[in-house]
Amino acid sequence: MTLFQRFCRIFRVNPWLVRMLIVFTVSGGCVLAFSEAKQENGMTSDSSEADSKKKKVVVLGTGWAGINFLKNLKNPSYDVQVISPRNYFAFTPLLPSVTCGTLEPRSIIEPVRNIVRKKNVNIHYWEAECFNIDAENKKVYCRSNIAGNLNEKEEIDVDYDYLVIAIGAPANTFNIPGVAENCHFLKELEDAQKIRRTVIDCFERASLPNLSDDERKRILHFVVVGGGPTGVEFSAGLHDYVKEDLVRLYPKVKEAVKITLLEATDHILNMFDKRITAYAEEKFQSDGIDVKTGAMVVKVSDKEILVKNGGRISTMPYGMVVWATGIGTRPVIRDFMKQIGQDNRRALATDEWLRVEGCDGIYALGDCATINQRRVMEDISDIFRKADKDNSGTLTVKEFQEVLDDIRERYPQVALYFKNKRMRTLVDLLNNSKGDAVKGSVEVNLEQFKSALSQVDSQMKNLPATAQVAAQQGSYLADCFNRMEKCERNPEGPLRFRGEGRHRFHPFRYKYLGQFAALGGEQTAAQFPGDWVSIGRISQWLWYSLYTSKLESWRSRASVISDWTRRFIFGRDSSCI
Amino acid sequence: MTLFQRFCRIFRVNPWLVRMLIVFTVSGGCVLAFSEAKQENGMTSDSSEADSKKKKVVVLGTGWAGINFLKNLKNPSYDVQVISPRNYFAFTPLLPSVTCGTLEPRSIIEPVRNIVRKKNVNIHYWEAECFNIDAENKKVYCRSNIAGNLNEKEEIDVDYDYLVIAIGAPANTFNIPGVAENCHFLKELEDAQKIRRTVIDCFERASLPNLSDDERKRILHFVVVGGGPTGVEFSAGLHDYVKEDLVRLYPKVKEAVKITLLEATDHILNMFDKRITAYAEEKFQSDGIDVKTGAMVVKVSDKEILVKNGGRISTMPYGMVVWATGIGTRPVIRDFMKQIGQDNRRALATDEWLRVEGCDGIYALGDCATINQRRVMEDISDIFRKADKDNSGTLTVKEFQEVLDDIRERYPQVALYFKNKRMRTLVDLLNNSKGDAVKGSVEVNLEQFKSALSQVDSQMKNLPATAQVAAQQGSYLADCFNRMEKCERNPEGPLRFRGEGRHRFHPFRYKYLGQFAALGGEQTAAQFPGDWVSIGRISQWLWYSLYTSKLESWRSRASVISDWTRRFIFGRDSSCI
Incomplete structure (x- = not known):
């Protein structure tokens, strides 16, 4: 031992x-x-008045992406305006703990003004919500959202030179009827507070004297939809809350409590290693949490939820439903996407430098954006032309090796492909591709090159919609802004295969640092x-x-x-x- | 030193x-x-099932009075049902600290179930609000107030043998137009939370870029109505909050902040010693809190408050008004008072044993009740008759002295009168009264007795509507309930002057233990x-x-x-x- x-x-x-x-x-x-x-x-703090010559940066949102951008922005040559309906940053991974009263809401948040107060960059914060982005005139239109308390509506329009969109995404109801009206979500701090109150309300209501046993069981049936980390952590937290605290205070109703976790795929936590999935499913079973995999929600009424499981539709009476699956699109983003011809997408498409495609000076990061990776096959001729320095129409090992680093950086799927196949040179690549004509040869023509790289794009992956990605994007973009002028003069990015010269910056690269899933019971x-x-x-x-x-x-x-x-x-x- | x-x-x-x-x-x-x-x-906890032979006690409310009743109830021969829309007890003297973010709301509350869990008395708690008291049929009708969250309305009717009404009182708007719609109150925890949010909202709104200076000043004008301890503590707390914390985060708007305290009488804190009043007024002046005494609010619109000061009406633009003056009547109490013929009162009238006048088995305590003290002059003939043991038509010093303790206890104003005038015997009393016919004599007839005691009732005082009074009433009533049977057999109270025998219990007597008023700045x-x-x-x-x-x-x-x-x-x- x-x-x-x-x-x-x-x-x-x-x-x-x-x-x-x-x-x-x-x-x-x-x-x-x-x-x-x-x-x-x-x-x-020694903030000076805004200088009119400074470039105006407008940041929308104070979530993971926005706050990490602000925290890492160090170049004082910008005049920054932060606009968000929430004047605080919430540490969202701890949200499930707030729903069960383990943590106080205020413990996991930090006022934006506190975060930006001590910076040497001129940063103004305005509590308002952006409702329109006008890319043509480089303006955003915002509305103060303090109406609820002060009976006032105010509109502000703000000019920008650079716009950083980091407003996140709401929960996705997949247009399933009744979800928006009857389910709780777990995206914002207010949601967590509401869930906490509702859990207690359910226990109080179930304790009332004039209820039938069925009704009591219905009220104490907690349904969680979505077996991702949020749904799993909430179910586990709720189970601990009930088992460790509530049963002592509500001894008469403890038999009636039931927690059901619905997951549409075959396993919960399916983005994790299989060992974790198996352990979690086993633990939940022994805890008495009913995990139903392969279960699709069809409809949610005020007291019942309709679930389709392998073709059979069943009805579940419930007391509270927490909807913790998928992310959607905010209306302002949907309008903006229409404006710039990105209709029918869930999120804003950006390039590898987080610039919104088809726009000038607009960046999007976090859950409201996805990086539209460039396919190698789209650029294959340009790559070949650039690599073939002597314009011989064929590529030698040496020629290929010279641009390989640039290719890997510009097209991360190539790096992944080489790593997975344990390849290093053009010869490895050619040996790997099954084209007989190529084998043994040390030079390739365009067609052979195409066929050798034909499988590469299958390695492309979308980044997950996590806090980790958003935070890294925020820091990355701030770093770019910090070195904007310097990199303009000395570009540090990969070769431009389509154009001339080099890209100003290295493209954004996500670094996976690990992931947690709290399963309850320490x-x-x-x-x-x-x-x-x-x-x-x-x-x-x-x-x-x-x-x-x-x-x-x-x-x-x-x-x-x-x-x-x-x-x-x-x-x-x-x-x- | x-x-x-x-x-x-x-x-x-x-x-x-x-x-x-x-x-x-x-x-x-x-x-x-x-x-x-x-x-x-x-x-x-070892709670057994309710015994049907036990007397049913229904307690309405879980404020100071209700909770102190429950905490001190030790006799297990009751079956107690507690009904309140709030499943927690709030330590209200710390409410002003919650409005300014010094304390978290949850820190000053305690769940009712936690308080009653470890008792040997059978106590059930139901989260519901009483909307009708039926004294004739000994029933209360309640409604679950969890509707907001669960879209349900439930009605419960509960039988009682004893009913303890301790539901407190809302703020009193004195029917001044606009107060209910535009002012914040400071009675419940939710009020404190709302005020806290509104203060920050005002600062955020005042920071927005497109405001005129006047508008900014209006938004940051905080008006407090009522110079009692609540109003004073809130003003002082807000001043500290602004000075110590908010000015650092909102440096651009700090010049525009103004706090005004309106008081209708000549001084703030007028229930305190003059030294305290003077100190508080001086401190507030040096802090820059504008104290306006003799100021009556006439009307509150959404942006302005109309104040009458010595005949002149002036208009004050404001950002937030906190209404901290006077207490009113809950609708259910108003209905109940109509039912039992106590119309046109603010609160339920009880006798000195906290029993609601004209009802059987109903007690009322705390802010929803006032003790209707019996006047000596009402009972003067009965007192004389009871004291005159030999039925001689005159009262001797000895006869009077024998019943004096009972008189003092039954009519506390007599005790106060004797104490203030430094009197001990009938002779002192007779010497004090100016009736010439009486002087020198050691015996008095009814008319002389009446004239000697004619000034006594001027000493009667209503108890203040404070937590201290409510808590003491709760403990007192619990003590009565604990010894109900014992005192039935051996009454311990004063002589019944109107009837025969003795009262079962000593009447309730308020013991003043002191009072605080936090003035800010430690x-x-x-x-x-x-x-x-x-x-x-x-x-x-x-x-x-x-x-x-x-x-x-x-x-x-x-x-x-x-x-x-x-x-x-x-x-x-x-x-x-």
Whole structure:
């Protein structure tokens, strides 16, 4: 038994040790946070008036993409205006914890003004919602969304030189009838708060005296649609909340509680390793969470949900449905796509540099955009021409090798193809392709080159709609903006195969850093690059520490740790507020 | 310089010491709370099924009165049903702190089920709102208020043997036009949350680019109506919030912020000692809070408030109005009063034992009731007859002295009158009264007795509508219920002057324990019995520690302390959520 295993065992045998550890972590965190805060307070903001010569950058949205853009923007030669209906950034991976009262809503958010306050870049924030993008006149039209409280509507129009669209995406109802009216979503902080209240409301309603047993069971049937990380984490969190806290307060109704997780494909967590999927399904079964795979929702009425499972349609009475599957399109993006001829898409198409296709000076990142990768086959003649330096009509190994790095960078699918097939040179590529005429030859003509690369585009993949991608895109774009002038003079990107010279910047490249799925009961599944998988208590601690370290501020960190401590010691709160 | 003064000075010179102290207090609190929680967890609830022979007690409301009744009810021979639209108890004296983001809403509340879970009395809680009290059939009709979330309406009717009405009172608009539509109130936790959001909304709106200076000033004009403790604490808290936190985040609009406090009488905090009033008015003036006394609100429109001050009517543009003056009547109470012939009153009239006049088995306490004190002059003949044991038609000193304690208890105004005039016997009383015929005599007839006591009823006072009164009434009533049978056999109350025998219980007697008013900037005014007044940092610490100790649970205490710590270290949050 290793020292580490022995250490873990001590904690398993004495669960109160875990609690004590948390208590000390909090105290330590507080002291640390205090010293940090002192330092921060020492700095004074010194923002000067906007310079009219500066380039105007308008950022729409303060989610992962927008905030990471703002945080990494360091070049003071821009005048930045941030427009978003929410004056805070929410750490969305912890949203499921808010739904079950483990964390307070305010713990996982950070005011935008706090984030941008100490920067040397001139950044203004306006609480408003963009309702129209006018690419022709380089203007966005916004409306103050404070109407609800102040009975006012205000319109603002803002000019831009560069527009960064990072407004995310709403949940996708797939136009299934009744979903928008009867389901809860889990995209915004307000959604999480509503779900929390509704869970308690269901328990309170089920406790009322004049109910039939069937009615009680209906009210306490919680249905989660979507077996992705959000749906799984919410189901697991709800199960823990019910088992650890609510049954003590509502002992009379505990038998009636049921949680059902509906997934349209064959397995939950299907973007994870098979080991994790299997473990999660097993754990949910032993926890009593009913996982129904291959189940498509057909309709949601106010008390029932219609589910199609292998051709058979069944009816499920429910108390609450949480819709955690797929992402849609915001109306302003849909209008904008029509305007620029990108109809019938879900998201804005951008090139590898995150520029919206067909527009000048407009960037889109995060969930509201997808990168439209260029196919090698589209450019194959240009690539061949560029590579064939001596214009001989054939490509030698040396000629190919000289442009291979540029090709790999411009067309990431080529890099992936070479890596998967363990190839390094043109000879490997030719050996791999089955064209007999090519084999043994060290030179290829265009047709042979085409046939050798014909399979390459099958390696193209869309990026997942995750916080990780959005955050990396935000940082990448800020880096480009920071070095705009420098790279204009000295382009650092790959060769332009269609045009002349080089691209200004390296194209955006997503770096997968791993993914978590909390399965409840202090068990978390983690998957890291290189097929490294970890499930259990250790990854739960990794989850705690990684998420804490990723939070925006020491205030937020201290709050989250103190919330966790509180829940360890006192359990979760059950007030309907 | 005393040791204590030196100690205080050290803290004043080194403000970070205060912060460190708080950090350690939290850590200590956590450990303490942890051990407490361990003990609590050890207890298991052992509630048996309702016994049909038990007397049914229905409690309406879970505010100060209702919760203190439940907490102190120890006699297991009752079957208790608690009905309230809120499944938690809110520690209302800390509500003003919630409006400014110093405390989180959830920190100052405690779920009702948590409070009653560990009791030996059979208590059921139902989340519903009573909309009709049927005194004739001993029934209350309730409606589940979870409709908003679950699209359902349910009606429940509940039988009772004893009904305890403790549903509090809403804010009183005095039928001034526009108040209900345009003002914020500060009675419930939801109100506090709304105010918090509105303050931030005002700052965000005032930061928008297309506003005139006048419009910006209007939006940032915060008007507080009512110079009682709530209005004063809110004004002071808002001032601190603006000065300490918001100006850093909204530096461009800080000049436009204005806080106005309107009070209809001549002074703010007029229920406090004059020294406190003077100090508060001076502090507010130096803080820049505009205190307008003698100002009556005439009308509130959506952007302006009309104020009458000494005959002159002026118009004030505003961004937010908080209405913190007076209490009104809930519709269900108004209907019930009509039913029992108590029309045209603000609150239910009860006798000194908190029984609603003219009803059987119905008690009312807290803000929805007032004790209708019996006048001595009403009963004067009965008192005389009862005291005159030998039926001689005259009262001797000895005869009077024998019933004096009962008189004092039954008619508290007599006790007050005797105390104020420093009297002890009938002779003192007769000497005091100016009737010449009586002077020197040691016996009095009815007419002389009447004239001697004629001034007594002027000492009658209504109890203030405070949490302190409500809490004491709740505890008192629970104590009566606990000893109902025992006192039925051995009555402990004063003589019944109108009827025969003794009253079962001592009448309710309010004990004033002191009062706080937080004035902002770590300054608090405190007034204690015996005209003891303290203003400043020391009473602020007293305020901190007293309020913390009075909270319902260790969870709540730990949360409040950690919230205070957070605000000391990191300041208050400004996210609009």
